[in-house]
Amino acid sequence: MPVYRPALRLLLLIFLLTLLQPNPVLVTPGPRQQVITHHPVIGVHTRLTDEVEPWKIQRSLQLVREMGSPWIVEFFPWAYYQAEDGYIAWEHQDLVVEHAYAQGLTIIARLGWTPAWARPPDTPIAYLDETAYPAFAQYAAAFAQRYRGKVEYLIVGNEPNLSREWGYRQTTPADYVELLRVVYPAVKAANPDIVVLGGALAPTLEPIGSAQGLNDLDYLRQMYEGGAAAYFDGLAVHTYGFNFPPHAEPAPDILNFRRVELLRDIMVAYGDEATDMYITEMGWNDHPRWTMAVRPAQRIQYTLDAFRYAETYWPYVKVAALWMFRLPAPDRSHMDYFTLVTPEFVTKPIYQEIRQWARDEG
Amino acid sequence: MKGWLWLMIGLLVVGCGRAEDSWQRVQENGVLHVGLDPTYPPFAVATTDDLFGFDVDLARALADELGLQVQFAYFGYDGLYDALGARQADVLISALIIDPTRTRDFAYSDPYFNAGQMLLVPAGSPINGPADLRQTTLAVELGSEGHVQGLAWGRQIVGLMVLPLNSPEQVIEAVGQKEADAALLDHINARLHLAQTDYDLHLAPTPITVEPYALVVRAQDKQLLAHLNIALHTLTTNGTLDRLSTHWLDGP
CATH class of the missing domain: 3.40.190.10 (Periplasmic binding protein-like II)
Incomplete structure (x- = not known):
């Protein structure tokens, strides 16, 4: 027996050591911070939808605040959160909203994607038809009510002028107007303060009759023709520079940053000049091989010039949000080259340049 | 070394279901369908009447080595993997970096270039x-x-x-x-x-980071991959790969 005693003691010690685990890290939002910036037009589209760990959500949003961006756009997929019996899992949504609020950020929430129970079998997650509009409106209203005072803006859907954003259901602008007509009053009844944004139209040149979608200019005209103006408080738009500098002249057959001005002309033509615009996706890409990319130094210069341009010439644009701040994991495609921060939280030079500009008065 | 590789191929032939693997069809037809994105100089560039670049020459050399004709199919960079999955090509040779997250559906050859x-x-x-x-x-x-x-x-x-x-x-x-x-x-x-x-x-001789370019096949095409790896090995040892790299990257 004495021979075994040291071994038993060692085993007992090992057992006890395995019990000595540190407490899990407690990540609390903390008191509300303030974003310090001379350029409140700066915004970023975060990608926290698939970010699981609370500290990473908090760190991402801290970095947004420290960069001097008062705005975030974030996607909240209905499909992830609501069960067929109506139960809504709020935990992850709470995490994102509470941490963003604590960092002093203004949140534009983008809602979309349809749970399997609300769409026909074997349809893609983006598939949405009119039978599910009331259920979507109910979720949007619950969201608006729960986050009253913390989420001030809400986008209905995403890039409705692309057929893939409807799960390849062939739609017309009238379908989107009908969606707005169902969702808008429900959301407003739940939270009269919330600003409902329509559109988030994709910049595209698709002609009338294309199976892929419809160009944003014709789509917006048809939205107005269908009476959409009564069902949104602001227009969300996406605008990418691709290979063009930000000051390049816009034209209906060219996709560049100033396409916003063509959309604005349509708003004015329909007497909607009192309605503000919100750029919820924009930017340049510096992937080494993507044909629509620019060199990294150009990306930095174009991005800063674009912010300056929007600030100077577009009083109707409240935010210009860059796609996108950070990905939870590498995408190993050109998407990685839209980001400002790596998945490992290394800030890229473009982040540093924007932060510096946000601190400058000029 | 070569004998060892042939032994591996033999084992794969015995171990894998022939019907699942594209190698048999490629051999029977005598054609290797190569998918690439022809917008990335100097690896692949298409003009109205020509196609040229490092990857293009590499594909031709590999096909020669395997006794096959080569037929190119063009895809957008974003659509390469979808095209391979949809059997629009047998192999992708398109300056693609090995992506560990895709190895359930796709398999990579030995690297042929480090872009790090x-x-x-x-x-x-x-x-x-x-x-x-x-x-x-x-x-x-x-x-x-x-x-x-x-x-x-x-x-x-x-x-x-x-x-x-x-x-x-x-x-x-x-x-x-x-x-x-x-x-x-x-x-x-x-x-x-x-x-x-x-x-x-x-x-400096040692790369600071490694971004390995490799050929890509569907995961079930193990025989095809083994043959491509053998051919790639031959092109490496006989100096062809170095010559292609010098020609396309170091100029005349």
Whole structure:
């Protein structure tokens, strides 16, 4: 027996050591911070939808605040959160909203994607038809009510002028107007303060009759023709520079940053000049091989010039949000080259340049 | 070595269901369908009546080695994997970096090129790696991955000054003009721009980062992959791969 005693003691010690685990890290939002910036037009589209760990959500949003961006756009997929019996899992949504609020950020929430129970079998997650509009409106209203005072803006859907954003259901602008007509009053009844944004139209040149979608200019005209103006408080738009500098002249057959001005002309033509615009996706890409990319130094210069341009010439644009701040994991495609921060939280030079500009008065 | 590889192929032939593998069909038809994105010089560029580049020549050399004809199919960079999955091609040869997250559906060959970051130094420089960068100036392309790496080194290496410049040409010029002791550039840009200068500069032998380009096949095409790897091995040992790399990256 004495021979075994040291071994038993060692085993007992090992057992006890395995019990000595540190407490899990407690990540609390903390008191509300303030974003310090001379350029409140700066915004970023975060990608926290698939970010699981609370500290990473908090760190991402801290970095947004420290960069001097008062705005975030974030996607909240209905499909992830609501069960067929109506139960809504709020935990992850709470995490994102509470941490963003604590960092002093203004949140534009983008809602979309349809749970399997609300769409026909074997349809893609983006598939949405009119039978599910009331259920979507109910979720949007619950969201608006729960986050009253913390989420001030809400986008209905995403890039409705692309057929893939409807799960390849062939739609017309009238379908989107009908969606707005169902969702808008429900959301407003739940939270009269919330600003409902329509559109988030994709910049595209698709002609009338294309199976892929419809160009944003014709789509917006048809939205107005269908009476959409009564069902949104602001227009969300996406605008990418691709290979063009930000000051390049816009034209209906060219996709560049100033396409916003063509959309604005349509708003004015329909007497909607009192309605503000919100750029919820924009930017340049510096992937080494993507044909629509620019060199990294150009990306930095174009991005800063674009912010300056929007600030100077577009009083109707409240935010210009860059796609996108950070990905939870590498995408190993050109998407990685839209980001400002790596998945490992290394800030890229473009982040540093924007932060510096946000601190400058000029 | 070669005998060992043939033994591996034999085992794969026995171990894998023949019906599932594209190799038998490729052999029977005598054609290898190669998918690529023809918008990425110098690896693949298509004009109205021509297709050329490193990957194009590599595909032809591999097909020759396997006794096959080659037929090219063009896809957008974003659509390459979908096209392979949808059997629009037998293999992708398109400067694709090995992606560990895709290995459930796809399999990669041995790497044929490393596109990672490289140190570029003047001839006779004592700088061979990051450890030699104390009290030096490192030129990088502003905003690039080399810039990010340089800034990380700047926090660790005593006296390292990082000099960001707007283009790879300016980066190389800075080293040539002795405004910087070394430069950090991706392998492709470093080689392409070095070929266009008269400065006596060269790449340090050890890559700083590894971004391996490889051929891609569907995961079930194990026999096809084994044959492609054998052919790739032959092209490496007989100097063909080096000749292609020199031709397309180092200029005439």
